[in-house]
Amino acid sequence: MSDIVLTCEGVSLTYKSRNGLFSSFTHKALSDVSFSINKGEVFGILGGNGSGKSSLLGIIAGVIPATTGTVIIAPDKQTSLLSLGLGFNNSLSGRDNTILSAMLNGFSQKEAKDLTYKVKEFSELADFYEQPVRTYSSGMRSKLGFATALYTDVDILLIDEVLSVGDQLFKNKAEEALLKIINNNDKTVIFVSHSAQQVKRICQQAMWLDKGKIKVIGDITDVMNCYQTNFKNIG
Numbered sequence: 752m753s754d755i756v757l758t759c760e761g762v763s764l765t766y767k768s769r770n771g772l773f774s775s776f777t778h779k780a781l782s783d784v785s786f787s788i789n790k791g792e793v794f795g796i797l798g799g800n801g802s803g804k805s806s807l808l809g810i811i812a813g814v815i816p817a818t819t820g821t822v823i824i825a826p827d828k829q830t831s832l833l834s835l836g837l838g839f840n841n842s843l844s845g846r847d848n849t850i851l852s853a854m855l856n857g858f859s860q861k862e863a864k865d866l867t868y869k870v871k872e873f874s875e876l877a878d879f880y881e882q883p884v885r886t887y888s889s890g891m892r893s894k895l896g897f898a899t900a901l902y903t904d905v906d907i908l909l910i911d912e913v914l915s916v917g918d919q920l921f922k923n924k925a926e927e928a929l930l931k932i933i934n935n936n937d938k939t940v941i942f943v944s945h946s947a948q949q950v951k952r953i954c955q956q957a958m959w960l961d962k963g964k965i966k967v968i969g970d971i972t973d974v975m976n977c978y979q980t981n982f983k984n985i986g
């Protein structure tokens with residue numbers, strides 16, 4: 752029996768930007784995107800630059816309002832967006848950001864503080880963990896984001912490119928840790944990556960977004976076959 756935890760129904764997004772003092776233009780980033788995800792599914796989103804992957808995750812996370820359409824999340828489920836640019840308070844230290852994220856996800860203050868020791872170790876930030884996040888490189892932000900989300904137990908994890916930054920050793924460690932929580936915890940994950948091979952290793956279902964529209968959706972093998980036929984030299 753299917754156990755749907757997340758549904759996008761006809762989601763469209765139009766950005767309006769200024770291109771001068773008195774003029775503006777609009778850009779349709781997503782057009783009529785509809786799909787559902789079952790509990791415990793690991794769902795990949797593939798697509799070239801500007802195809803709308805991050806915008807879609809932002810809408811699912813509730814940080815970007817859809818222009819039309821709806822996102823329905825099962826009432827007892829919490830989502831957490833793990834993204835390079837989002838979610839941290841730049842003037843707080845890595846440690847305080849971990850505490851804040853954990854408490855926003857329902858941890859008590861003591862539980863949140865206890866968590867920081869594991870996050871510090873996994874993230875390898877050492878003394879930088881006590882420094883304001885604004886002083887971090889993008890790789891350091893991604894390490895903090897990944898480690899915080901790893902130990903803050905949410906139901907639906909939205910992962911935007913965070914396994915693509917950092918040195919190779921950290922990438923391997925992060926991918927291994929992610930696979931472990933996916934396999935052990937029946938966690939639902941939506942995973943965005945430029946690496947088709949990484950999506951293939953991690954996900955069971957996938958969607959290929961092209962210029963804001965769903966090109967193919969379904970089983971990972973079918974989606975990858977279509978995707979790779981269209982793109983050569985995929986990493």
Ligand SMILES: Nc1ncnc2c1ncn2[C@@H]1O[C@H](COP(=O)(O)OP(=O)(O)OP(=O)(O)O)[C@@H](O)[C@H]1O
Nearest residue numbers: 766768778780798799800801802803804805806807
């Ligand atoms: N804040 C914004 N204002 C205006 N246009 C935007 C904004 N954010 C994104 N866009 C545009 O919307 C489209 C989709 O962007 P989005 O970042 O969602 O794509 P993406 O698939 O995640 O891209 P990438 O793989 O390069 O990270 C792009 O054409 C982008 O230029």
